[in-house]
Amino acid sequence: MHLLYPSDPFDPKQVDETYQDEYAAARALGLEASLFCFEDFEAGRLKAHPAIPEGSTVLYRGWMLTPPVYISLVEALRVLGATALTDPAQYRRCHHLPEWYPLLTEHTSETRVLPADADFTQALHGLDWPGYFIKDYVKSLNTAGGALVANVAQIARLVEQMRQYRGQIEGGVCVRKREDYLEHTERRYFVARGRAYGADGEVPALVQRCARLIDSPFFSVDVVQRADGVLRLVELGDGQVSDRKEWTAEGFAQVLKTLG
Structure with missing residues (x-):
């Protein structure tokens, strides 16, 4: 390699x-x-x-x-x-949320995928979620007021802010049900050729399941602990374009070596 x-x-x-x-x-x-x-x-x-x-x-x-x-x-x-x-289909499978979401629905926040120009009030009528986390197929808004809104009526304005700050909406809009997560519990894992690795050597069962279900030679898995103690999947990412986060350069390089 x-x-x-x-x-x-x-x-x-x-x-x-x-x-x-x-x-x-x-x-x-x-x-x-x-x-x-x-x-x-x-x-x-x-x-x-x-x-x-x-x-x-x-x-x-x-x-x-x-x-x-x-x-x-x-x-x-x-x-x-x-x-x-990584071939293009494998890249897209981990890079775009709608690609991996159907395979891991039970482990992650409930999500509706809509066009960027959708009438959100009409499309989400009847939902009574405690809050709405908004992102495009790849990223959320990390500036201004953040990516979380309290009600459906606020979504269109947030999507417009995403356009202004990021220049584009990639793919479409993912509206995710707010879940209460414990602070400082989010962790990133990497899967290389079907084997999962953790920065501290430990790999939870949820990440192992992702490693079995996702067809990609190298991808990242982010998980977080919910307030009720259940481990939840935050997102997947193609490993080629994923930040190391809590990983040391030396530890991450060891994972890269396994791909060779």
Whole structure:
């Protein structure tokens, strides 16, 4: 397996500072890696340094990509004679909530998926939830008043704020039933080739179930403890574009090594 990281925008021979510790830890374990200019890739050119070996399997570690842009990356790697570890369908399955939600409904907050221009009052008529958590297919709003509203009438305004702050709504709108979670209990796990890993070595049964049900070579699983003590699934993410969160660079690099 060959790793591919974005380079520093001002120095193409250095990894972007966001990934410096991780890159160093991976290289210390003997993992091969290349750097590429993300801006050049956005302009339609993928040139890696050092060159990606022909016939290699590539794991991208970098910024979130929309599924169409990820397809472009996979195609660019194919032109170079390499293969992406995660195919576009697998990327979308973990990157977009509506893709994984039907497989794990019982373990996560009840959700309605609607178009961004929906009449939310009409579409959600009859729901009497204690609150509504709003996000698009990938992310919620982390600025302004946050992603939680008290009633359906407030959703349209929040969606408009998402457009203003983020520039776009990816896919559509996911309206999730508010659940009361205990503070400081959210944890991130990674699944590599069907095996789940935790930063502290422990892996709960819920994460093991996700590892069995989701067809993807590398993804993240976020869980949190609800006020009643039940462990709940917050979200999945493609492992290539997931932050390490509480993981050390060295611990995460050990997981990357298992993919090789």
